[in-house]
Amino acid sequence: MKLASLKEGGRDGTLIVVNRDLTRAVRASGVAPTLQAALEDWSNIAPRLNALYEGLQAGKVADAFDLDIDRLASPLPRAYEFVDGSAYLPHVARVRRARGAEVPESFYTDPLMYQATSSGFLAPRDPILAASEDWGIDLEAEVVVVTDDVAMGVTPAQAADHIQLIGLVNDVSLRALIPAELAKGFGFLQSKPRSALSPVFVTRDELGDAWRDSKLHLPMRTWINGQWFGEAEAGVDMQFSFAELIAHVAKSRPVSAGTLVGSGTIANEDTAKGASCLAEQRTVETLRDGKPTTPFLRFGDRVRIEVTDKDGHSIFGAIEQVVERYSPA
Template sequence: MKLATLQDGSRDGQLVVVSRDLASAHYATGIANRLQQVLDDWGFFAPQLQDLYDALNAGRARHPFAFDPQQCLAPLPRAFQCLEAVSPLPDGPVAPAAAPVLQQLAGDALAGACHPLPASAVGMELDFGAGLAVVTGALAAASTSGQALDAVRLLMLSNSVALRAIEPAERAAGAGAQHSRPATAFSPVAVTLDELGTAWDQGRLRLTVQSALNGRKLGLCDAAAGMAWSFGELMAHAARTRALGAGSIVCSGPLRAAPGGKEAPNASSACASLLDRRHWEAQRGGQTSTGFLQLGDQIRIDLKGPDGRSLCGAIEQTVGERPPSQQE
């Protein structure tokens, strides 16, 4: 099934069920008001939401309405914790780490898919980072990666917004991301794993994440090859010594192919951020032609299934203003 959260003036919004084609939605108020309620008691609420989802897709829902991604908050607007895998910068170490490295991001105010990017950040090398994220159920401490995958409830797109000018200093300080990471944004819709079919493979998604800047294609990233660690491995590492509560978010971070491998970045693939694109340009031409985001720039991130339809809806963010909808 597919779930979203609409703005209603509250911090946590209103939970809705969205049709498979993302064209219509239905309020879930008769079942649950907020996504966190559902995550806290998944076994009780999920079957009821599934019934509503089936009715919506079959044209039997009582009060459907047109779905508008611009009216959405993040699917889970506030998370108890939001973790992200940290990968080396493009010019950093090539050797893979012995274990995942995770950093804690702000989870108190996650951004919706059409939330504007901060104009005040333009002078700090504002960048995007196309990736994936999962929302978890409760996961016990010391769980294996297989057990961790059983706790995955939902998958969504993520935009790991970063300020590249101050990121190296924060990494060097070793205290984690604070000022270099504005609010992370998520797709308007979160989907259960059954919506992904065989593309979901042992904690990796074998589909392509697409990104575009001002309407021009920037990256076609293999989501499976772009993650050094599977979601099961990331979650198990996060739960090594402490449990994860229901409603935790684990992000892949910007997708990035292994340096020198067959998926190494070229002009049309494996560049899920402007930083990676600039690194690719420098390697091949000695200088960069791509700048960081400027006022009015629009970034679009999407994930399409084998049928060519968007699975989660697109992230469409404009620097300094709210963009017009470009839903296909």
């Protein structure tokens, strides 16, 4: 099934069920008011939502309405936790090679992850706001999964069953602010503003054989100002599966229902597939030409992030955002 949230009903939106081709929807208020509420009682709520989804698919829901993406908040307008990984080591290796460093052996066995911003997510059509172009505004096209409650100490095999929803995230980065923050030895803060989530999240069964080994095996397609930017294969070169990432997070603590776990920027060894972030493209240019030539995002630039099935149908809907200057009220 496919789930989304309307921009109504308060900060957490109103949960709706969306049909497979993203054209019709129905409010799920009689089942659960919000997606967070559904996730907190998932084993009981999910079958009822799925029944509503099947009725919508069959055209048997009387109060269905046409879906308008502009009316959508992110499926989870805010979440208790968002932990993001860097599971695609080709990206890590290229970035380190560009500055003359090697990839430590531990990176192949111990995932890189950080605590990301979760107090609010941008809707899929909300602008990317920044006070200055000098901040190095970058998109990062990633896959994200959402868990139910996960016990501390789960194995990857156990963690796989706790992946309840899959979607996309534009994990916006401000590249020019990152070096100084990392130099402090305490991680990201100002360099990681709010991210945008795809219009809908979907259950694993909705993906068919494109979901296996706790990975999404489809290309991540990105465009900037209408021009093709990349279509890196999400299921290729992912060093750690989502099950492994969740188990890593849960090593020393339980994971709450509604937690988002990100894959990190999709990147392949094959650079002909393009990139999923500008930092990756600039690194490729530096290694090839001695310097980067692709600029970071500027005000007025448009980004689009989407995953389609083998027949070209959008699965999660597209994240489409314009970069705008932020002016305090």
